[in-house]
Amino acid sequence: MDYRKGSIGRVFSVRIDHGEDVLEGLSVLAIMEDIKSAFFIMLGAMGSADLVTGPKDKVVPPDIVWSKFDDVREIIGAGNIFWENGAPKIHLHGAAGSSKGITMGCIRKAAQAFMVVEIFIVEMDIAAKRVYDEKIGFSPMTFE
Amino acid sequence: MDYRKGSIGRVFSVRIDHGEDVLEGLSVLAIMEDIKSAFFIMLGAMGSADLVTGPKDKVVPPDIVWSKFDDVREIIGAGNIFWENGAPKIHLHGAAGSSKGITMGCIRKAAQAFMVVEIFIVEMDIAAKRVYDEKIGFSPMTFE
Amino acid sequence: MDYRKGSIGRVFSVRIDHGEDVLEGLSVLAIMEDIKSAFFIMLGAMGSADLVTGPKDKVVPPDIVWSKFDDVREIIGAGNIFWENGAPKIHLHGAAGSSKGITMGCIRKAAQAFMVVEIFIVEMDIAAKRVYDEKIGFSPMTFE
Numbered sequence: 338m339d340y341r342k343g344s345i346g347r348v349f350s351v352r353i354d355h356g357e358d359v360l361e362g363l364s365v366l367a368i369m370e371d372i373k374s375a376f377f378i379m380l381g382a383m384g385s386a387d388l389v390t391g392p393k394d395k396v397v398p399p400d401i402v403w404s405k406f407d408d409v410r411e412i413i414g415a416g417n418i419f420w421e422n423g424a425p426k427i428h429l430h431g432a433a434g435s436s437k438g439i440t441m442g443c444i445r446k447a448a449q450a451f452m453v454v455e456i457f458i459v460e461m462d463i464a465a466k467r468v469y470d471e472k473i474g475f476s477p478m479t480f481e
Numbered sequence: 482m483d484y485r486k487g488s489i490g491r492v493f494s495v496r497i498d499h500g501e502d503v504l505e506g507l508s509v510l511a512i513m514e515d516i517k518s519a520f521f522i523m524l525g526a527m528g529s530a531d532l533v534t535g536p537k538d539k540v541v542p543p544d545i546v547w548s549k550f551d552d553v554r555e556i557i558g559a560g561n562i563f564w565e566n567g568a569p570k571i572h573l574h575g576a577a578g579s580s581k582g583i584t585m586g587c588i589r590k591a592a593q594a595f596m597v598v599e600i601f602i603v604e605m606d607i608a609a610k611r612v613y614d615e616k617i618g619f620s621p622m623t624f625e
Numbered sequence: 626m627d628y629r630k631g632s633i634g635r636v637f638s639v640r641i642d643h644g645e646d647v648l649e650g651l652s653v654l655a656i657m658e659d660i661k662s663a664f665f666i667m668l669g670a671m672g673s674a675d676l677v678t679g680p681k682d683k684v685v686p687p688d689i690v691w692s693k694f695d696d697v698r699e700i701i702g703a704g705n706i707f708w709e710n711g712a713p714k715i716h717l718h719g720a721a722g723s724s725k726g727i728t729m730g731c732i733r734k735a736a737q738a739f740m741v742v743e744i745f746i747v748e749m750d751i752a753a754k755r756v757y758d759e760k761i762g763f764s765p766m767t768f769e
Binding site for chain 3: 342343399430441474
């Protein structure tokens, strides 16, 4: 375990409109507003997304399983914004369900807003970056 | 995409007790405390809820699907509070599961607390209202 | 319904590393940093967890159903930290899914981080404790 404590900075209310890419929207916002350290919650609907639904087996580094949906799903999400190699990296976990079923995982690509997605970002003054760790095959939040 | 930035105001810890209506409780609180712009997280259990589990087809405005449960479900939720036509509007997405199954969607009616529901509301100084948009058939958070 | 209003205090970014116990990590942190009143969001993966997936029947106090997983699951969680009988009590609800399925509930034991779990804790100046209520068979957040 590692942690840092700090204070809350700015807060952002964000509306991603129908057909827009949710992850791209968050990345653009992070650059425009220079958001370097933040967490967020998300609710809305998505018309598609590519997500990682865990590893094939219980080993690290994992051989990850990709999943996707392109029907419409209601979404609840939690995520954070830190930077890796000079660019914002959006880490977003979400559950995505409809009357046809439910899936959840790490939403990484092609996350298209359906109707609307509403996001609330809380900025922190805690310096951290994403730094690749080859042992776990992922870039965890790493404090400076 | 549209967004506004601001600061955090008051925070509320709320306990909804067994048998009480969760959405009505939040609406009453929003009126009593004049909460005009806020997001929240929720955890607890519900004995019933009516929820929207996506559209029938991938078109806007959507023909929405209503679902319900009246057995008991564990809940995780994320939501927000803005006003529409002079009254608070609670937008709540949640996943609701038990040993019998799991559903998720936009919880809109008849959300009755079972044992207890705990809610943490973060108020923002970001002026926004819900304004109906007939193209998407919904009232998204709209900034002033 | 009961509630209190207040202000936000410190914020904590926490990384629980591969193989560590998530609930124990949060309890240790609450003691070290004297966190008495807080809520949090969580994302990451877990290699195992014991969770309560609702009551057997719709009665209070409930006869609860225990469930568990020990394959790896992607996690989204929301929780809070209050104290009960002089020790921190972590109340955590989460959805846990992979390509093999999805479950959700109140994560109470044996929650082992897989790769990494990232947590964002928001402290409040709202005095509350967990006090056992035999009518509902649970210790809800109770204001002082």
